[in-house]
Amino acid sequence: MPDSDYPDIRRLDLFSDMTPEHFQTLMRGAYVQNFPPQIELITEGEPSDFLHVVLSGSVDLFSAWNGRDTSMATVRPISTFILAATIKNAPYLMSARTLEKSRIVLIPSQDVRAIFDVDGGFARAMVTELAQCYRSVIKSQKDLKLRTSLERLANYLLRQQRHAGDAAAFDLAFEKRRLASILGMTPENLSRAFKGLQPYGVTVDGTRISIGDQADLERFAKPNSLIDDFST
16 A cells, blocks of 8 residues: 555544554555445445545445345545444445445455554544444434434434535535435435425425525424534
8 A cells, every 4th residue: 555645544533543563564454446436345244354444535335135225324535434343353234335436445354453452542542433433323323213204304404504514505415315215215205305394494406405594494403412413
């Protein structure tokens, strides 16, 4: 792997507290690849051979069962996936595919586990990241089980608005079919949900979202940091 990629990886919280020697050891077995869009990187049920680091592009984590599939999360630079399977030496619970041209580092899982055993800073960072992932899963479950489809969409739009700098108009990060999957809806239900939000000032033009009455939408959505703030 080119040394020029090391600083980007080193800045991740997961690797920032490692000793220089252990970081170099870990990177010695790693390599970087460029993937075109819609390439399956891992398949659920297969052994977790590598820890992946997304340097550029984006990756869809998804799962399939009985003829159905659903998007679970989107991984964007610079971040890792799937850490739990790597450290547990267990099969992947999700599959992953590129959404666009992506540059990805592959670190052998056995090397990650070996460094975990000897580097305290790395071990603590790994536990912290796994704890954050667990909390994010709990928040996603609360969103799915405690809210109606209309409330889930409203709060998703408010979160996306914050990511867009609180702009009154912004673009969805991906197509509506995938958004429906992430929110646990069918595309038809998502279309009805968008129409259901029109009385609260939400207008849609393709993937362009406009929020005309911020206060009214927030009164309906009732955003809650214990569900919607994935940074804590």
